[in-house]
Amino acid sequence: MTLSRRSLLALGATLPLLARPAAAQPLRIEITEGVSEPMTIAIPPFLDEGGAAEQTRALRDLVARDLTGTGLFREIATGTMPAQGQGIDAAPAWQEWRAADAQALVLGAARMDAGKLHVSFRLYDIFAARPLGDGLSFDGPPEGWRRLGHKLADRVYSRLTGEDPYFDSRIAFVAESGPRTARIKRLAVMDQDGENVRYLTDGAELVLSPRFSADGRRIVFVSFAGGAPRLAEIALDGGPPRLLPSEPGVMAFAPRPSRDGRWLVHSRSRDGDTDIWQTDATGSLARALVTGAGIDTAPGLAPDSSAMVFESDRSGAQQLYLMQLDGGGEAQRISFGEGRYSTPAWSSTGDLIAFTRRVGDRFMIGVMRPDGSGERLLTEGPHDEGPSWSPNGRVVVFTRQERAENGRARLHAVDIAGRDMRPVELKAAASDPDWGPLLP
Amino acid sequence: MARLPAMLMGACATAGLLLAAGCTDAPQATPGSLVVDPYVDLPGGGARYAGDVTVGATQAVLPGTPTPQAFAAMAGDTVTFPADQVVLTAEAQLIVARQAEWLTRHRDFRAVIEGHADEQGTREHNLALGARRAASVQQHLVARGIDPGRISTVSYGNERPLEACTDEACFERNRRAVTVVSPAGAGV
Missing domain, CATH: 3.40.50.10070 (TolB, N-terminal domain)
Incomplete structure (x- = not known):
């Protein structure tokens, strides 16, 4: 339109x-x-x-x-x-x-x-x-x-x-149904207020981690079609999902598209070791960005795609690391608090990185500056996870999973001052939100 | 995920020890009779199959036939891990040793190891954690002489818990690696 x-x-x-x-x-x-x-x-x-x-x-x-x-x-x-x-x-x-x-x-x-x-x-x-x-x-x-x-x-x-707008935007997410032990997961998009839900996959395969392309027209995600997790892509204006090339014995997940849409970063697991790779949009070229023993995953690209923040357990527990992508330099650790830090998401305005922090059995969504300073916790819940930024970088949407046996995953949102937003009202359980760009 | 049909398709090819009904004209097990399986060592003697011993709707298998169920019963198909751990415990190593033994005896079977995490971590970390757990089992099997080409791994992260949990005992049951065997060539 x-x-x-x-x-x-x-x-x-x-x-x-x-x-x-x-x-x-x-x-x-x-x-x-x-x-x-x-x-x-x-x-x-x-x-x-x-x-x-x-x-x-x-x-x-x-x-x-x-x-x-x-x-x-x-x-x-x-x-x-x-x-x-x-x-x-x-x-x-x-x-x-x-x-x-x-x-x-x-x-x-x-x-x-x-x-x-x-x-x-x-x-x-x-x-x-x-x-x-x-x-x-x-x-x-x-x-x-x-x-x-x-x-x-x-x-x-x-x-x-005085902030940029964000109401006219969409959120991609994973719609969940069925019992927790045999969940059916479907890729879906909706308006940011929870209306106009559209399902993009039929639930036959497990799907995870949807991420919008910068123009908001495509979604890259993880599909278990064929048995093991691999990268896939679907256009919002129609057509079936397309699987990106995969290597035998390699699992690919955690995709994050670059701003210009020409490449993406993601995790690859081989023989139990998980590293971060960069690949072009067709999946035919690839190079390793972060290697080494341990789990390196959940990359988050800077708004101009010049740098990347990611989580690694190289120090023993998950912490956040930042590295420049223009060919140089070691990754610098930026999180130092108690517990573990994961799922970093760089705001579209570039000034903040949102993350999941876990201390004991408490889960929090927080924000910090890209140099690791100024950490503030915005939420605390039974299981809050996976923040994603509104197009104006002032609100994060995340998954809140209730711990009870029949607990459902729901999407919640909070602004950078920690002010609770009205929860997104959806009939079905939902997880893994990714907030798309402001629509033209 | 497509493992159930696979084991049936290969049943004829793998019935070297005992005869699988439907492949030869051997007498089928009589429905309704009580069969004691001498190969399965459980408390109180062999496993008791009351009635029909068919595995699927059409193809019967005699007790002792190598099947995924027999593998699970004889070797144990699941090992569990302490929180955040990816190294096999002593107990888990015993189970994997039995798995290796079974796979050594039944060379026409291959294995997919499914790694899982509990629901306490974050989703993408858990995918990686499941992959490491599956790889731990794979490495032990290879160290015990199983051809790496017969083993593949997959991680489901925290997507397929056995149970919805609220306590640690339950979380531990979900932190697991499951070895799923199937006849080679069954197209898994």
């Missing part, structure tokens, strides 16, 4: 710049301030500008759900809202919105036009009594209304947090 988008520049240009004292800070909520109160936000019913009564309700609810799901925003109740003015560009009744305790106000409208759904919105800073940014409108096919809603929520989120 393509979205066409135009700024309502004419409207923006008519707004006076003098409404705000020069010294005033823009309305802003900082993700990194873990203890801050949620910002109160009013999202009254969207205006139906023609033929879109149903969509306006659904869109408003989706936008509210995206925003409040972050834990950064608290919606004020519809009952306390002042009556709406004329259209989304008319100045809101500032005093009344202040009385209703709204800090930010989102006004939205939608209409059907020539078979397309048009959505527009404006965002207002109630206390400064001025709009935040220009109005924007999006259009797209009516069946793509969810993406239009995510795009709208993304703009609001960006303007209020």
Whole structure:
């Protein structure tokens, strides 16, 4: 789906710049301030500008759900809202919105036009009594209304947090069914809010470790087709999975595609020794990157693919190591805390590495800088594992497995301040999430 | 994963010691009779097969015929490992020694060793851990004279636990390497 988008520049240009004292800070909520109160936000019913009564309700609810799901925003109740003015560009009744305790106000409208759904919105800073940014409108096919809603929520989120957007994105994962001792695992993708689940494999073979290509169009994963784990790839726009070449006696797993899509890193096990290799996209060229006794696995590439972080038990227990990929240098150990560190994932913004840490029987998701400093733990659970970053590098999604005998694996998300996000609601058990890029 | 059909397909070729029904005109074991298997040394004597001794729906096998079940019963097909360990314990070495003995006697069988981890570690580490456990068994078998070409390994990591666990005794049962034999040429 393509979205066409135009700024309502004419409207923006008519707004006076003098409404705000020069010294005033823009309305802003900082993700990194873990203890801050949620910002109160009013999202009254969207205006139906023609033929879109149903969509306006659904869109408003989706936008509210995206925003409040972050834990950064608290919606004020519809009952306390002042009556709406004329259209989304008319100045809101500032005093009344202040009385209703709204800090930010989102006004939205939608209409059907020539078979397309048009959505527009404006965002207002109630206390400064001025709009935040220009109005924007999006259009797209009516069946793509969810993406239009995510795009709208993304703009609001960006303007209020100063961060890049992430709502209009997908998550690949492994859908689980059947008893724990005979799990059926299917490769699946969904919108980041848990909607539009699509299954890509039928469950006949065990599948693990899905990872999006940088363009979000393909998924590389581990398949047990043929008995032993090996690398496979599937295109999201159709076609059967393709197995990458494999060597007899070698198991391949833990694939991570490079940013340019031309190569990937992965683990290979031969005679019990697990090393990290680089191979081209067709799987025909290969070279060893990390060798030596012990288990070297779970590589995580830097956003520009110039360096790699991975886990190794060379010191006795799993720890994280960092190495440059441009031909030189030993791997440097970067984790030194108690317990073991595994599954490092480098954020798309490059500033943080998320990991799984296990101390005794406690599992935690944490983050550290790429040099190993500034470690912070974000979660603790019975079995939290495998963080993957949102496209803006501010949220991680991970697997939480309950320890009880009939415990199910579920996907949870947390932001870099440790703020719990609304859990992804899925009917089936799910594990191994990989967050794809922001959609165009 | 495709091991069950394989052992049936090769039954005719491997019935050197005893006759497998369906390959010759030897009398079939009589359904309903009690058969004592003298080759299986269990407490109280041989294993007792009450009734039909057929392994599959169509092909009967007489007791003593080398089969994957006989291998499991005589040698033991599973060894377990202490937490995080990949080296065979003394007890595990005894089992693997019996496996080697069985494979030496039945040269027309090959083996796949499946390595497993408990569910406590992370998934990809556990795949590697299972691979090391399978390789430990493989190395012991080779050291005892089994042709490496007859043995392959696979790791399932923590994907195929025997049981869903909440305690250490259960976790230990899941930390295992299982030797699965099948007649050579059965296309495993």
